[in-house]
Amino acid sequence: MSTKSDTAKVRQHNLGLVYQVIDHHQPLSRTELSRLSGLSTASITKISRELLDARVIRECGELHSLRGRHPILLELDSRHFRYLAMRLGRGYVAMASFDLKGRCLRKERYTLLSREKESLTRELFSHLETFTQKYRDRLLAMAVSLPGRVDDEQGWVHHFPFYDIHDWPLKQLLEQTFSIPCFVSSSIHPWIMAERAWGAAQKSQNALLILIQEDIGAGVILDGQLVNSRQSRIGSLNHLPTADGQLPCYCGHQGCARTEVTTSALERSYLELTGDRLSAREICELALAEEGKARELLITLGHELGALLATLVIFFNPQTLLFSGELLAAASILFPLFRQEISARVPREYFEHLSIEATCFYEDPTRPTAILVQEALFDGFLLSRVTQPC
Ligand SMILES: [Zn+2]
Numbered sequence: 609m610s611t612k613s614d615t616a617k618v619r620q621h622n623l624g625l626v627y628q629v630i631d632h633h634q635p636l637s638r639t640e641l642s643r644l645s646g647l648s649t650a651s652i653t654k655i656s657r658e659l660l661d662a663r664v665i666r667e668c669g670e671l672h673s674l675r676g677r678h679p680i681l682l683e684l685d686s687r688h689f690r691y692l693a694m695r696l697g698r699g700y701v702a703m704a705s706f707d708l709k710g711r712c713l714r715k716e717r718y719t720l721l722s723r724e725k726e727s728l729t730r731e732l733f734s735h736l737e738t739f740t741q742k743y744r745d746r747l748l749a750m751a752v753s754l755p756g757r758v759d760d761e762q763g764w765v766h767h768f769p770f771y772d773i774h775d776w777p778l779k780q781l782l783e784q785t786f787s788i789p790c791f792v793s794s795s796i797h798p799w800i801m802a803e804r805a806w807g808a809a810q811k812s813q814n815a816l817l818i819l820i821q822e823d824i825g826a827g828v829i830l831d832g833q834l835v836n837s838r839q840s841r842i843g844s845l846n847h848l849p850t851a852d853g854q855l856p857c858y859c860g861h862q863g864c865a866r867t868e869v870t871t872s873a874l875e876r877s878y879l880e881l882t883g884d885r886l887s888a889r890e891i892c893e894l895a896l897a898e899e900g901k902a903r904e905l906l907i908t909l910g911h912e913l914g915a916l917l918a919t920l921v922i923f924f925n926p927q928t929l930l931f932s933g934e935l936l937a938a939a940s941i942l943f944p945l946f947r948q949e950i951s952a953r954v955p956r957e958y959f960e961h962l963s964i965e966a967t968c969f970y971e972d973p974t975r976p977t978a979i980l981v982q983e984a985l986f987d988g989f990l991l992s993r994v995t996q997p998c
Pocket residue numbers: 846847857858859860861864
């Protein structure tokens with residue numbers, strides 16, 4: 609016997625399925641929607657009515673046919689709902705609003721001056737209030753991604769490295785304030801999903817994304833699917849041992865990737881070598897301008913990182929290896945070193961078809977975050993909240 613919750617689950621699933629088919633094939637008729645979704649025409653009539661009433665989809669004309677009635681075409685209604693995607697980084701938050709067709713309507717980047725949890729929360733929320741002022745009542749959901757260790761399920765930030773913030777209940781705080789569903793995730797998983805959907809990994813069934821910031825993470829797509837786990841800390845490479853690293857890590861070991869091949873490791877090495885405190889991006893720019901010490905450090909880092917990547921290439925055998933983070937500025941120095949190290953350490957069949965590429969979304973970090981909302985539309989979760997059963 610089916611229960612009320614089973615019925616609700618089926619309804620949610622069907623709403624998401626119909627939405628996905630419209631998203632991929634719009635504009636289309638109800639008959640095509642039925643054929644492509646596998647749902648009966650009666651179900652399509654009912655679900656499309658619910659989505660029309662909620663202003664999620666709209667009728668947008670007729671399909672011209674030679675005989676009989678002209679079927680009415682449906683498409684996503686981009687006029688009503690908005691959603692927000694944010695990226696929190698070192699001293700900034702980037703925000704972008706999107707319509708249901710995934711078009712970015714407005715972008716802003718705000719500098720964040722606060723460094724501790726309470727004041728950072730106040731500053732962030734103040735920018736959010738300003739950014740969403742004009743369409744607050746039409747805001748469907750918001751998503752935020754940030755580097756560090758995040759419990760995606762609970763939206764709980766265990767550790768945000770640049771600010772050294774621990775135990776930040778960000779999802780809960782956002783939902784209490786804005787009364788809409790909010791999604792909080794570490795950067796890496798939405799990023800590789802977005803690269804697979806819209807970016808540099810569209811043609812790859814197996815792709816690996818390495819994101820280097822204050823810490824180092826990896827996102828993996830195998831057979832077109834994100835590799836993830838609720839139980840394990842998949843994605844962090846912080847404590848992967850490097851070949852020659854000697855520096856102590858807070859975990860009690862030495863030579864961990866986070867102490868040797870991250871942006872902060874590069875900045876620390878440059879400070880020790882020159883006495884100058886520069887950002888990783890500035891060091892990359894100096895290296896490109898042939899400044900000796902910056903170039904020397906980048907080359908050392910490129911070899912160490914390349915050796916580490918060789919291990920991952922053997923393990924995951926990706927077709928595409930994507931690289932992102934501030935060090936991307938020195939891709940012309942780093943990528944040849946990665947190829948050199950990988951080819952020296954890995955059997956030929958593992959790398960002969962391997963393509964090493966920059967990610968598409970480094971300069972547009974809100975786009976990967978937006979995929980979290982799109983997922984919640986595709987699985988029907990957000991749609992079941994804004995529709996009423998007929
Ligand atoms: Zn460690």
